Amino acid sequence: MRIRVAHETVYRYELPAKSAIQLLRLTPRNHDGQYVVRWRIEVSEDCRLDPFEDAFGNLTHSFTVDGPVSELRIGVDGEVETQDTHGVVRGSLERFPPSLYLRGTELTRADAAIAAFAEETAKGAEDALGRMHALQTRIYETLTFDPDPTHAATTAAEAFALRRGVCQDYAQIFVASARHLGVPARYVSGYFLRADGKVAQEAGHAWAEAHLSDLGWVAFDPANGICATEAHVRVAVGLDSLGAAPVRGARFGGGGERLAVTVHVDQAGRQSQN
Amino acid sequence: MTSKLEPVAFDEMHAPDGSVRSAYVALANWLDQVPKDVLDYRRREAEYIFRRIGITFAVHGQAEAQERLIPFDIIPRILAAKEWSRLARGLEQRVKALNAYICDIYGKRDSLRAAVVPEELVYRNPVFRPEMNGHKVPHDVYVHIAGIDVVRIDSGDFYVLEDNTRTPSGVSYMLENREIMLRLFPELFSNHRVAPVESYTDELLATMKSVAPATAPGDPTVVILTPGIYNSAYYEHSFLADKLGVELVEGRDLFVKGNVVYMRTTEGPKRVDVIYRRIDDDFLDPLVFRPDSLLGVPGLMSAYQAGQVTLANAVGTGVADDKAVYSYMPQIVKFFLGEEPILKNVRTWRCREPEHLKYVLEHLAELVVKEVHGSGGYGMLIGPKADAKTLELFREKLKQDPANFIAQPTLALSTCPSMVEEGIAPRHVDLRPFVLMGSDRVCIVPGGLSRVALTKGSLVVNSSQGGGIKDTWVLDR
Numbered sequence: 067m068r069i070r071v072a073h074e075t076v077y078r079y080e081l082p083a084k085s086a087i088q089l090l091r092l093t094p095r096n097h098d099g100q101y102v103v104r105w106r107i108e109v110s111e112d113c114r115l116d117p118f119e120d121a122f123g124n125l126t127h128s129f130t131v132d133g134p135v136s137e138l139r140i141g142v143d144g145e146v147e148t149q150d151t152h153g154v155v156r157g158s159l160e161r162f163p164p165s166l167y168l169r170g171t172e173l174t175r176a177d178a179a180i181a182a183f184a185e186e187t188a189k190g191a192e193d194a195l196g197r198m199h200a201l202q203t204r205i206y207e208t209l210t211f212d213p214d215p216t217h218a219a220t221t222a223a224e225a226f227a228l229r230r231g232v233c234q235d236y237a238q239i240f241v242a243s244a245r246h247l248g249v250p251a252r253y254v255s256g257y258f259l260r261a262d263g264k265v266a267q268e269a270g271h272a273w274a275e276a277h278l279s280d281l282g283w284v285a286f287d288p289a290n291g292i293c294a295t296e297a298h299v300r301v302a303v304g305l306d307s308l309g310a311a312p313v314r315g316a317r318f319g320g321g322g323e324r325l326a327v328t329v330h331v332d333q334a335g336r337q338s339q340n
Numbered sequence: 341m342t343s344k345l346e347p348v349a350f351d352e353m354h355a356p357d358g359s360v361r362s363a364y365v366a367l368a369n370w371l372d373q374v375p376k377d378v379l380d381y382r383r384r385e386a387e388y389i390f391r392r393i394g395i396t397f398a399v400h401g402q403a404e405a406q407e408r409l410i411p412f413d414i415i416p417r418i419l420a421a422k423e424w425s426r427l428a429r430g431l432e433q434r435v436k437a438l439n440a441y442i443c444d445i446y447g448k449r450d451s452l453r454a455a456v457v458p459e460e461l462v463y464r465n466p467v468f469r470p471e472m473n474g475h476k477v478p479h480d481v482y483v484h485i486a487g488i489d490v491v492r493i494d495s496g497d498f499y500v501l502e503d504n505t506r507t508p509s510g511v512s513y514m515l516e517n518r519e520i521m522l523r524l525f526p527e528l529f530s531n532h533r534v535a536p537v538e539s540y541t542d543e544l545l546a547t548m549k550s551v552a553p554a555t556a557p558g559d560p561t562v563v564i565l566t567p568g569i570y571n572s573a574y575y576e577h578s579f580l581a582d583k584l585g586v587e588l589v590e591g592r593d594l595f596v597k598g599n600v601v602y603m604r605t606t607e608g609p610k611r612v613d614v615i616y617r618r619i620d621d622d623f624l625d626p627l628v629f630r631p632d633s634l635l636g637v638p639g640l641m642s643a644y645q646a647g648q649v650t651l652a653n654a655v656g657t658g659v660a661d662d663k664a665v666y667s668y669m670p671q672i673v674k675f676f677l678g679e680e681p682i683l684k685n686v687r688t689w690r691c692r693e694p695e696h697l698k699y700v701l702e703h704l705a706e707l708v709v710k711e712v713h714g715s716g717g718y719g720m721l722i723g724p725k726a727d728a729k730t731l732e733l734f735r736e737k738l739k740q741d742p743a744n745f746i747a748q749p750t751l752a753l754s755t756c757p758s759m760v761e762e763g764i765a766p767r768h769v770d771l772r773p774f775v776l777m778g779s780d781r782v783c784i785v786p787g788g789l790s791r792v793a794l795t796k797g798s799l800v801v802n803s804s805q806g807g808g809i810k811d812t813w814v815l816d817r
Contacts, residue, residue, distance in 0.1 A: 087596060087639045089627045116599050118645055121470040128642040130597045161473055166463040169470075219631070305470070314627045316638035318595070 067149075067296045068103065068334035071257050073142040073270065075313050076326045082134030083320030090115075091255070091302040092142050092312050093125035098149075098157035100300060105144035111135055122252075122309070123159035124302040133319070140313065145334050146299045153293025155275060155283040155300070164277040167250035173306040174238050174253070176246040177223040183208075184243035194249055198276045198286055201243050205236055206291030213268070218307070233272040233289035234307045240274040240288045241306065250277040252303050254285065255310040257331045259297040267329040270312060275303065299331075349752040350494050351766055352417065363420040363815055366531050371415075371757070371764065382524050383414050383759060389520055410513070411808035416521060416528075417756045417769060417790045424535075424786055424814040427490065427498050427773070430682035432782045433673060435486045435775045438505055438660045440676035442482040445659055446472040456675045457668050465665075466713070467506075467658030469621060471628055475645055477654050478551045479779040484652035485544070485616075486775040487511075490683065492754035499684045499751070500669070501770060505661040506653060507618050510789040511774050512576040515540060515583070517811040518787075533816035535786035541583040543776055543783045544616075548584075550778035551650050552613045560613035563587045563603060565594070567619050567635045577618050591619070596639030599646040614650045621655050663746045664690055664712045686751060692743035700747040701738060704731055707747040709738070722799065724750050753799055758792050758810070768793045770801045771812060786814035 073092070094102050107115060111131040120126045131138065170176070176184065187204045191197040212230040222242040225235035237253055244251035251274055258271035273287035273294060285294030294300070304310030317323070353364045360368045390409055419427070444451050445462055446469075452459050462468055487508025489501040518537050522529060545562065552560035566577040568590050581588035593604055594612065602609035617624065623633040628641040643649045659665070665672075667688035673681040689696040689707075700707060709721040721734045738745055755766035773788030790812040791801035801807040 085595070085597070087627070089639070089642065114598060116642065116646065118642070121473040128599065128639060130639065132597075162463075162470065163459070165459050166470065168460075169464050169468075308631065314631070316626060 067259075068145055068147050069257070069259050069297070069299055070145050070330075070332050070334040071142065071299060072328075072330040073257070073312075074328050075140045077138040077315075077317075078324045078326070079136050079138075079317070079320035080323070081319065081321040082136040083138075083317040083323075084133040085131060085319075086133070086135060086138055086315060086317040087130045088128065088138075088140065088313060088315035090127045090129075090140065090313055091120070091124050091310060092140075093127070094144075094146060094256070094299060094301045095123070095125060095159060096157075097155060097159075097300070099151040099155075099296070100149075101147040103145040103147055105146075106142070108139075108141040108143070110137065110139035110141075121161060122303050123161045124304070124310070136320075148296040148299065150296040151294075153285045153295075154281055155285055155294075158283065164250040164283075167252045167277060167305070168245050168248070169305060170242075170245060171306045171309070173219075173221050173308060174242045174245070175221065175223060176242040177226075180223060180226050180239065180242050181246050183226070184246045187243070188247050194247075194276075194278050195281065195284070197247060198244060198249065198278070198284065201240055201247075202286045202288045202293075203291060205239055205243075205288040209236060209239070209288075211289065218311075232269070233287075236289040237272045237274045238306060240276075240286060244274070244276045251275065253306050253310050254300055254303050255307070255312055256301040257299040257329065258287075258290070259299075259331050259333065261297070265330050265332045267331060269327055270301075270329055271298070272307065272310075273298070349766075349768060350492055350754040352492070352754050352756045352769075353766070363418045363423075367416070367418060367528070370528060370531070376763070379414065379759060383412075386412050386414055386520050386524055389523070390516075393516070411794055411806075412517065412520070413758045413767075413792050413794070413808050413810040414521070414524065415757050415759050415764065416811045416813045417771075418532075418813045418815065421815050421817050426682065428784050428786070430498065431488055431490075431773055431775050431784055433677060433679060433682050434488055434500065434503070434669070435483060435777060435782060437669070437673040437676050438486065438503060439481065439483045439777060441672050442505070442654070442657055442660050443480050444676070446475060446482075446656060451672070451675055454675065456671050457665065461664055461668075462659060465659055465662065467621065467656070467662070469656030469659070471641060471645075472654070472656040476647075478553055478647075478650055481551050481777050481779065482654040482657050483660070483775075484547055484551060484654075484777055486777070487772045488683075488775060489770055489772050491751060491770045493751050497684050498771075499686050500666075501686060501751075502663070503661045503666060503669070504772075505657040506620070508772070508774070509573040509576055509618075510772055511540065512579040513809050514774070514785075514787060514789045514812070515579075517789075517809060521811045532813065535814045535816050537785045537787045540774065540785045541580065543785065544580070545584045545586070547776045547778035547783065548614045548616055548650075548652060550780070551652065553647050553650050555648055556613035557611075561586075561603075561611060562614045562616065563589045563594075563612050565589055565591070565615050565617040565619055567623065571618070573618065580616075586616075591634070591636045594637045594640075596637060596643050599639075599643045599648050601637065601640065601643050601649045612649060614652060616652050621658070624651075624655065662712050663688070663710055663714075664692070664743075667746065686748050689747040691738055691745040691747065696747075697738065697742045700745075701735060704735060704738075706750060708750050709734055709745055709747045712744055712746060720800075722750065750799070753793075753801075756790070756792065756810070758794065758808075760794060760796075765796070767796075768799050768801065769810070787812040 113129040216231040222238040225231040302310040487504040625640040753768040758767040
């Protein structure tokens with residue numbers, strides 16, 4: 067399947083900012099089941115995008131812009147050819163042994179409630195793969211999708227206590243639970259082509275990968291209750307949402323700021339009605 | 341009298357037969373002759389100088405005494421040339437091994453493949469920084485400045501109590517102590533040949549310049565990055581900036597553009613090549629570490645990874661200095677240098693291992709228990725000094741989170757003569773020498789910071805726990 071992605075992040079500053087600096091994890095890599103046909107990042111201001119690879123192998127760009135700047139647009143436009151691999155991720159660039167991904171972080175700490183949930187969910191499953199599938203299903207069933215109560219800095223424990231959240235929260239609860247069960251797990255940011263045909267989305271997508279000794283990395287999408295399919299475009303991985311964040315930035319001066327994100331994910335060649 | 345529980349401590353001044361050891365003979369003679377009121381007077385004078393120059397330190401969790409004067413003991417500690425040269429060789433070896441280990445952890449990982457250190461101790465260590473993986477630093481130097489805490493328990497060997505490879509502090513005390521002693525007791529320096537420590541600041545600056553990135557101009561610009569005036573070691577940051585003749589900056593004084601770090605100056609932006617940072621990793625760059633940090637510089641890590649600026653110490657060096665890794669240091673020295681360690685390690689039980697935990701729980705009243713990531717003497721149990729309630733509390737803590745603790749035997753730290761209320765009496769001491777590692781050499785100024793437990797019988801020398809400091813003399817011959 068060929069998927070076209072258009073993703074725009076717009077910062078608007080109340081007062082013009084003196085300067086701004088941004089770190090982008092917005093460029094997918096190739097692996098089995100994913101081939102990047104074309105990909106382009108555009109920034110509204112004059113700047114140089116400095117590329118580098120971060121510790122986890124993600125393609126990263128940094129840039130600085132000189133102000134005064136009252137609006138900063140970061141646009142991504144690209145096409146990716148995908149194939150269904152039943153969630154199994156092969157041919158990805160690995161910079162660490164899987165055991166690194168047992169490492170807890172502030173955002174993915176399993177508190178007593180998550181620990182109990184993970185242990186209870188794991189009961190009855192025959193092997194690690196079964197436990198991960200059970201986790202995926204239970205999280206999907208237990209949580210209610212709700213963008214209101216959580217935000218970018220919400221921890222897995224906080225979201226789990228609410229039983230509400232967005233894909234980021236679902237993914238972090240999965241990661242925290244899997245690690246608690248001794249299964250290396252990581253957070254994935256990317257894009258998802260919706261089955262219902264809705265092309266315009268308010269944000270990118272997020273899911274998780276767990277490492278199983280016989281299969282390697284397998285992608286679980288607890289927000290959709292399925293393993294990743296050809297509808298998933300995988301962009302960056304990290305220990306948590308912060309580590310795989312598509313955009314992290316800072317600015318000097320400028321008072322308050324407003325952030326607007328628009329994401330369009332569609333099958334390439336199909337005429338969008340949105 | 342010493343009780344049975346406390347082993348007899350090694351007396352650095354007196355031999356067991358009561359005679360004075362040769363390094364201390366001149367000092368002993370002088371102490372015999374100098375009237376007590378003169379000593380008292382000089383002590384008050386020293387205190388006055390400390391107060392005037394404003395050397396204070398902040399104590400955590402003590403509202404009534406947030407800024408305190410650190411007690412200064414005017415009796416110097418003396419090390420013979422021979423004792424020092426062996427110690428210095430041991431320190432150089434230790435720091436080379438620590439550096440090689442860090443280089444390996446973020447590079448080839450040979451020591452993990454060879455199982456010198458368990459992988460889990462690295463990858464699940466909160467101060468391991470995945471961001472440093474595969475990142476080359478100039479001349480492979482990670483630990484530019486190390487403070488290695490050593491103690492003596494017998495006449496022969498020094499034991500390492502703790503390695504400090506992040507941002508060790510205390511060197512300003514070493515330098516100030518000497519300056520005050522030179523001012524107060526010129527006559528003592530005329531009958532001792534004391535190796536100077538004043539060259540430390542020149543050596544530090546040379547070390548910093550030697551590790552500048554390849555892109556830096558011929559004379560690189562060095563700055564000291566401080567978290568600001570509320571940091572407990574702010575005095576030291578400003579002291580060093582002054583002595584080195586470099587700018588003392590806070591995060592907001594720096595900015596990154598096109599992966600180059602600049603400092604705001606009255607004459608416009610100036611490129612910065614080497615940052616001696618006294619800020620923890622977590623706060624360095626809000627785009628990579630804690631997003632709420634206001635102390636750091638956005639984009640600093642990108643500039644660092646692009647090789648446009650050197651950070652000293654390197655990011656992620658904490659992976660070598662927690663107390664669990666400490667217990668593997670003898671193997672680390674052997675693995676990387678192929679040598680026997682010159683400095684000994686204190687026997688350490690790792691409570692994360694069930695066998696060790698069992699032993700520790702059975703012998704709790706004899707042991708010292710420390711948190712793996714603790715420092716400053718906080719959260720520590722000294723078994724022989726603890727009451728039943730405290731022991732029970734630690735027993736529970738150990739069972740709940742064994743991996744967070746190590747245990748060591750209660751050491752009888754050596755004693756030195758110290759000036760206390762009742763006159764001159766032996767008190768327990770440790771020593772923190774400072775080791776500098778530049779592009780092509782290791783430099784250790786002869787001496788360090790001796791900390792002294794001024795309370796009779798106390799073994800805790802941390803300034804946060806009422807310890808004092810004293811000048812440390814290394815005799816030239």
